[in-house]
Amino acid sequence: MQERVYIEPKQINKDLMKGLTETPLWYWIAVGCLSLVFLTAAISFGYMMNKGLGLTGLNRPVFWGFFITNFVFWVGISHAGVMISAILRLTGAEWRRPVTRAAEVLTIFSLLTAALMPLIHTGRPWRIIYWFLPYDFSRGIWPDPRSPLVWDPAAIFTYLTGSILFVYVALIPDLAVARDRSTGWRFILYSILSLGFRGNPRQWKLQAVAGILLSALILPVFVSVHSIVSWDFAVNIGVEGWHSTIFAPYFVIGAVHSGVSAVVTMMALMRWLWGWDKYIRPEHFDGLGRLLIVVACTWFYFFIIEFFFGMFSQESPELALRHLQMFEWPYNMLFIIFLLTGFFIPVPLWLFKKVRRNIALMFWTSILVNIGMWIERFLIIVPSLQRKQPFTFVWGSYQPTIIEILIILGTFSMVGLGLLAFSKLFPLIPIFDIKEGQILHEDIQIGRVKVPGVIKD
């Protein structure tokens, strides 16, 4: 049921450009707090660079810890954005309109953050230049495309470039709106970025075709990115727990689960903070909640399959790993939290319409999912590496240090700051899309009832 009310185009401009024209007190408080966390993380990172990776909990055989867990987590979050936007555009879902841009922008900032994690993980990030630019003609050394270390940047670069351009193309008409009601440096900025967009039928038609075409192009990239991230693990034949043949789809669906939940979190925050009640309505949370039930159940099915296929072979190292994950401290505690927060608490709740339409409950359940999904990535990476291998001469375990925790918190503040900065410069809800929804929407009388209808070509 569409619960929209008719809003004048002028009012839509005013409401949705609130971020550009007003700076409420909460904005400065949020920027201040997030900047503080970010600064602390930056200092921690600087200290770690100076003293070395010994400041982290990484040690033989656990050389992938919080940083790589966080990398996988943020790549996962980045998946929802474009996926939601692309699928909803391709299927012509009417309730997509206020959701798409926020989701796409979340993709960009989370992907940028994800790309930063392997650099931080190297400990000496400037040396990365010798790795991805080894065009050493004198010695004939070239990058080796057989290495997953080349696949990852290739996939992330493609996805990031595609996502930024996807957002930009859909932003052009709104940049024209911003151009028409701004002065000074903002006018210059929006004039340049809007490329002289005037809104004639040809430009609108190309906008519509571009949305569908780019969605169709970006969806296969989205699937490939997390598949490739999963292969970072899966091609490592020496580690139990990373061998499952369904690792790629398991990672992709896990990414969608956490990503769609992150979009719910963001939508709730946008509604509360910017007061966009007329635009982000309970029906949108209802739609996202229904989508989440399907996604969460699919993800859980893959989780079960991955788990049982691992044990089905009855190989002792695989059984020992599962024992470690489920029954040994602290992983047993994390395992329970992960299952409860990732599936068993939110999904039964989402089955109720009242919960799906309750924005506070949707907000908190979406947060729970992402706590669970972060732990899931940790449980995939660390216990598998910690397993005692026959030729490992040091059998240490992993305990994150305060430096790692501060840097991880810094990444969350970085995404938050990026989104706040975006909301100050560009509309977070597509203005032209909302207006189009109003034009195409009409109440149709059927017998004694009026139902909302949508006119389509």
Place this chain on the structure above:
Amino acid sequence: MANKHILGLFSDIDKPANALDKLKDSGFDESDLDILTDTPYPEGTFGEQHTSHKLFRFPLIGAACGFAFGLLITAGTQLAYPLVTGGKPILSIPPMVIIMYEGTMLGAILMTILGILIESRLPRLIMGAYDERITEGHVGITVVCSEDNVPKARTILESAGAIAIKEA
């Protein structure tokens, strides 16, 4: 003689359709007429011609270029530094496919964006006759004509109910 741009601004969507018909009946060429709106209306709302485009060719060209680049970079680098790794062939197809796939998709996306800009006739360096009220829900009709035809265009737009007329 330089062409003039005339803009007639309308406050609702019925009058511009009539204005467009009248302009066409008065001998103005359809290619010199344009409709400006703040949101996409269904094609033909104002009685305008259907727009044709060649956007679908762009991703195909981009994909072909991207695939070729991916093939070149993967095969080329392996042949340039033929180091046997893990007993695998120098030209290992499965890892090459990953880079070639990403190259193909990147090429397709980049060319699609280029295609969108070219087909949308963007960037437009000179705005011509324009009014900010268009992005507030008003509809604009622009006429590109010689200076001699300006009075005729103005008269038609005024008679059709334009609330403002601008020249550039």
